[in-house]
Amino acid sequence: MEAFISLFSQYDVPAAFLVNIELTLWSALFSMILGVILVMMRISPVASLRTVSCAYVELFKNMPLTIIMVFMVLGAYAQLKLSFSDTFATNFFWLAVTGLSLYTAAFVCESLRSGINTVPIGQAEAARALGLNFMQSATQIILPQAFRGSVAPLGNTLIALLKNSTVAAAASVATETSSLMSEMIEYRSDVIVPIFLIFAFGYVILIIPIGMLTTYLSNKLAVRR
Amino acid sequence: MKKPLSIAVKRMLRRGMAALCAFACVFAVSACGADDADGRIRIGIKFDQPGLGFKKNGTYVGFDVDVAKYIARKLGYSEDQIVWKEAPSKQREAMLQNGDVDFIVATYSITDERKRVVSFAGPYFVAGQDLLVRKDEKGIDGPEDLNGKRLCSVTGSTSAVTVKEKFANEVQLMEQPGYAECATALFSGIVDAVTTDDIILAGLASASRGRLRVVGKPFTQEYYGVGIKKGNTKLARNINNAISEMIKDGSWKRAIADNTKGVDYTPDAKYNPPKPKEGEK
Amino acid sequence: MASNESAVLFDQPGPKGRKTIRIVNWIAGIIFAVVLVLILMRLHNPPDGENQLSWELWKPALDAEAWTDFYLPGLWATIRASVLAVIGAVVFGLLFGIGRLLPNVIIRAVSGAIVEFARAVPVLLLMIFFWRWFAFAGLPSPAYWAVVLALVIYNGSVVAELVRSGVGNLPNGQREASLALGLTRTQSLIQIEVPQAIYAMLPAAVTQLVVVLKDTALGSIIMYTDLLQESRRLGSMYFNILQTLVVAAVVYFIVCWLLSRLAEWLPSRMQQHTAAPAEPEPVAPIAIMDPSNVNQIAVAKEGVPLGGAQRLYHVHHRGTNASIHRWRETRYVQGYDETHPESQIEFDKNGKPIKDNPLEDLMKEAKKKEAEHHQGKGQSKTDRES
Numbered sequence: 001m002e003a004f005i006s007l008f009s010q011y012d013v014p015a016a017f018l019v020n021i022e023l024t025l026w027s028a029l030f031s032m033i034l035g036v037i038l039v040m041m042r043i044s045p046v047a048s049l050r051t052v053s054c055a056y057v058e059l060f061k062n063m064p065l066t067i068i069m070v071f072m073v074l075g076a077y078a079q080l081k082l083s084f085s086d087t088f089a090t091n092f093f094w095l096a097v098t099g100l101s102l103y104t105a106a107f108v109c110e111s112l113r114s115g116i117n118t119v120p121i122g123q124a125e126a127a128r129a130l131g132l133n134f135m136q137s138a139t140q141i142i143l144p145q146a147f148r149g150s151v152a153p154l155g156n157t158l159i160a161l162l163k164n165s166t167v168a169a170a171a172s173v174a175t176e177t178s179s180l181m182s183e184m185i186e187y188r189s190d191v192i193v194p195i196f197l198i199f200a201f202g203y204v205i206l207i208i209p210i211g212m213l214t215t216y217l218s219n220k221l222a223v224r225r
Numbered sequence: 226m227k228k229p230l231s232i233a234v235k236r237m238l239r240r241g242m243a244a245l246c247a248f249a250c251v252f253a254v255s256a257c258g259a260d261d262a263d264g265r266i267r268i269g270i271k272f273d274q275p276g277l278g279f280k281k282n283g284t285y286v287g288f289d290v291d292v293a294k295y296i297a298r299k300l301g302y303s304e305d306q307i308v309w310k311e312a313p314s315k316q317r318e319a320m321l322q323n324g325d326v327d328f329i330v331a332t333y334s335i336t337d338e339r340k341r342v343v344s345f346a347g348p349y350f351v352a353g354q355d356l357l358v359r360k361d362e363k364g365i366d367g368p369e370d371l372n373g374k375r376l377c378s379v380t381g382s383t384s385a386v387t388v389k390e391k392f393a394n395e396v397q398l399m400e401q402p403g404y405a406e407c408a409t410a411l412f413s414g415i416v417d418a419v420t421t422d423d424i425i426l427a428g429l430a431s432a433s434r435g436r437l438r439v440v441g442k443p444f445t446q447e448y449y450g451v452g453i454k455k456g457n458t459k460l461a462r463n464i465n466n467a468i469s470e471m472i473k474d475g476s477w478k479r480a481i482a483d484n485t486k487g488v489d490y491t492p493d494a495k496y497n498p499p500k501p502k503e504g505e506k
Numbered sequence: 507m508a509s510n511e512s513a514v515l516f517d518q519p520g521p522k523g524r525k526t527i528r529i530v531n532w533i534a535g536i537i538f539a540v541v542l543v544l545i546l547m548r549l550h551n552p553p554d555g556e557n558q559l560s561w562e563l564w565k566p567a568l569d570a571e572a573w574t575d576f577y578l579p580g581l582w583a584t585i586r587a588s589v590l591a592v593i594g595a596v597v598f599g600l601l602f603g604i605g606r607l608l609p610n611v612i613i614r615a616v617s618g619a620i621v622e623f624a625r626a627v628p629v630l631l632l633m634i635f636f637w638r639w640f641a642f643a644g645l646p647s648p649a650y651w652a653v654v655l656a657l658v659i660y661n662g663s664v665v666a667e668l669v670r671s672g673v674g675n676l677p678n679g680q681r682e683a684s685l686a687l688g689l690t691r692t693q694s695l696i697q698i699e700v701p702q703a704i705y706a707m708l709p710a711a712v713t714q715l716v717v718v719l720k721d722t723a724l725g726s727i728i729m730y731t732d733l734l735q736e737s738r739r740l741g742s743m744y745f746n747i748l749q750t751l752v753v754a755a756v757v758y759f760i761v762c763w764l765l766s767r768l769a770e771w772l773p774s775r776m777q778q779h780t781a782a783p784a785e786p787e788p789v790a791p792i793a794i795m796d797p798s799n800v801n802q803i804a805v806a807k808e809g810v811p812l813g814g815a816q817r818l819y820h821v822h823h824r825g826t827n828a829s830i831h832r833w834r835e836t837r838y839v840q841g842y843d844e845t846h847p848e849s850q851i852e853f854d855k856n857g858k859p860i861k862d863n864p865l866e867d868l869m870k871e872a873k874k875k876e877a878e879h880h881q882g883k884g885q886s887k888t889d890r891e892s
Contacts, residue, residue, distance in 0.1 A: 045519065045527050048535035062716065062762035064723030067734060067755050074406060074748055078413040079558055080548050088375065088397045163628040170727060174380075174400050178630045178727075185638045186381065192642065196635040200627045207626040272731075273739045281743065282571060313729045316641050316648065323644040402727065405742025412745060413552065433745055436556075 035108025115150025155214025269312030276428015353443020580736030599665020672703030
């Protein structure tokens with residue numbers, strides 16, 4: 001038992017979770033921005049924008065995240081020289097954020113699109129009748145309601161993002177939870193189940209509040225019609 | 226207080242389970258390719274290490290493969306009686322303990338820790354940790370020169386940590402799942418060196434169309450042994466005899482030369498060829 | 507795939523508007539093309555390193571040997587793991603999904619805890635854990651079983667939620683009728699409700715198959731020799747790992763894309779067997795996580811109010827009413843909306859009803875009428891079924 005406790009003084013588990021949380025928050029921010037841009041492109045009257053947005057979503061929805069992460073390092077960094085910092089740890093962190101954001105943006109776009117589906121057509125028609133143009137009606141009438149309608153899928157996407165942040169291991173981020181867990185298992189293979197349970201419950205504790213908040217918000221923010 | 230399920234449901238569940246079992250069996254069999262030991266020998270090697278053990282066109286090539294073939298021949302098995310099995314680094318001990326393989330030749334260093342659960346024969350080769358750099362690299366002649374440089378190694382390996390702790394504190398480490406990724410990173414210039422055992426690096430350099438070279442100053446010693454089930458001294462003795470013979474009749478040297486073609490590589494002469502006498506008592 | 511949401515956001519543009527749109531269209535197209543060309547040029551001539559577009563690197567990634575020795579065995583390993591994982595996930599999901607609906611409190615609580623736990627743990631952690639555990643326990647091919655089991659547990663929890671929301675979406679009449687016939691609640695659940703819920707959830711289960719297939723790529727992190735791992739291996743022979751990864755990515759994309767199309771086609775087939783909406787809700791199938799909708803789960807939790815009396819109002823008042831099939835019709839029937847749903851069908855400029863309309867049935871009827879009306883005008887109308 002003492003040896004087990006000393007394991008935790010040796011390995012900093014909360015710090016690893018912090019890395020995953022940071023990955024999640026940054027990726028959530030960037031994927032949200034990119035997702036909004038994508039959905040605007042998707043509903044715009046310009047055909048080429050629609051096509052590109054549609055292709056983007058299809059591509060990233062049907063591509064394993066692991067491959068995207070490997071590409072971030074071996075393609076974007078090694079070949080395209082997309083570099084964020086000279087320090088490796090920082091650089092790989094941001095490459096992982098980029099990969100996660102690109103991937104998640106496709107799902108944010110889909111969530112928002114489903115949110116737009118919950119906005120009655122009358123709203124758009126009324127906006128047009130008032131003489132608002134595309135940008136005005138999109139940003140002032142449709143998207144605000146769409147956001148409220150898509151709280152539930154967006155919350156699910158956030159939960160998935162937090163869980164997916166473990167895949168950053170494939171982009172050489174060596175400080176996050178899945179890497180730390182393998183390291184600890186390697187070092188103490190006799191207490192493999194407790195080690196796993198500690199990490200697993202860490203995620204349960206992080207995710208349950210998000211889920212509850214999502215349910216609460218989706219009921220509270222929903223536009224009652 | 227569970228109410229009894231109706232018969233129809235039970236039948237449905239039973240059918241489902243039967244189908245599931247059938248499926249599981251089919252998949253299990255195709256997953257591990259169960260074999261019977263009817264005069265065959267099962268050898269564990271690496272499938273993904275160019276120059277040592279690599280699966281290519283349905284056959285296996287590399288130095289470890291050559292050693293394994295030689296030993297098998299001396300033990301009385303022809304080449305088509307060999308069943309090759311993949312032995313990834315983390316599963317080697319378990320494979321030996323379960324008897325999935327008869328022996329393992331897979332860059333398997335002899336360490337005291339491992340000797341607690343398995344036995345070794347050999348060593349058949351003494352590798353040393355070295356550095357792989359680009360052909361035109363000037364500034365790196367040894368691990369001391371790595372300060373401020375970037376070094377790649379494989380996830381979970383201790384070799385990069387050794388360099389950082391003993392030789393160059395300011396080296397930046399990158400971890401990749403395999404050496405091929407490291408070599409690709411080295412090609413494109415995002416790292417300056419790759420570190421691991423010299424024979425593995427020589428294999429990589431040999432596949433690199435002459436663009437990479439091994440520095441050639443090994444700074445540790447790794448005794449590669451043949452992993453066998455714990456306490457099987459008879460097999461250890463036979464394998465050691467086979468290795469001695471292989472060294473004596475020149476096939477050992479030939480095997481190294483064949484598998485590091487195109488690279489200026491000679492094993493650390495101070496320790497090679499080794500005297501195999503591990504595991505006999 | 508011009509969807510209705512784009513049609514209502516802006517007026518039919520006039521000549522000036524059309525011109526602006528055309529110009530923006532070209533500018534945007536050119537910008538995207540230029541970005542693509544810049545990336546390719548960067549790959550062609552990287553600052554240091556070799557030309558990544560040279561045939562010397564692509565040939566070994568594409569020739570017959572690469573396919574027979576690496577990609578196809580890898581793809582088979584991927585498919586083998588995914589199929590077994592999906593079967594396992596359905597069994598797991600049925601067990602615990604039904605468990606969460608049974609009257610027994612203990613079974614319900616235990617199933618609930620298991621499902622919630624399985625949903626929250628990242629698949630990669632599960633995989634690493636099972637892999638190391640199986641390896642220490644000495645099981646044969648630990649990586650394969652670790653991949654399968656991890657995927658069964660996570661996707662099983664998703665299927666469990668699908669079962670629950672599928673039962674929740676059934677009309678109350680189904681249960682009431684079976685209770686009236688003298689079945690117990692458990693019998694009604696297992697014999698009447700769940701079988702229908704299974705049909706209703708099949709399309710979502712196919713969507714889940716895409717998730718499973720994508721997640722098997724995580725297996726390459728634990729050395730399972732799936733498509734990704736095999737392509738890395740091939741790449742380590744000629745140092746063309748970037749090229750082999752591209753080939754693997756294309757294969758993954760094609761397989762997943764075909765499965766997604768299957769998932770879109772399936773609902774129309776399944777609708778014949780169930781009283782629940784088999785068509786996926788307008789809520790996006792969030793493939794990475796959870797196709798179920800919290801609102802539907804909330805409905806499933808509601809149970810029967812007032813001793814089995816018909817609810818006056820339904821989920822539709824929880825806000826995301828559009829996520830419920832035929833909500834317009836319901837609102838009309840319940841007197842919340844005076845407009846008859848048929849008048850709300852959207853038509854495109856050729857006078858054809860637009861797809862994606864929540865009123866699928868009415869739309870079909872209208873379509874039929876329209877087809878009768880236009881009979882003999884050519885076959886092009888039927889092409890809209892895509």
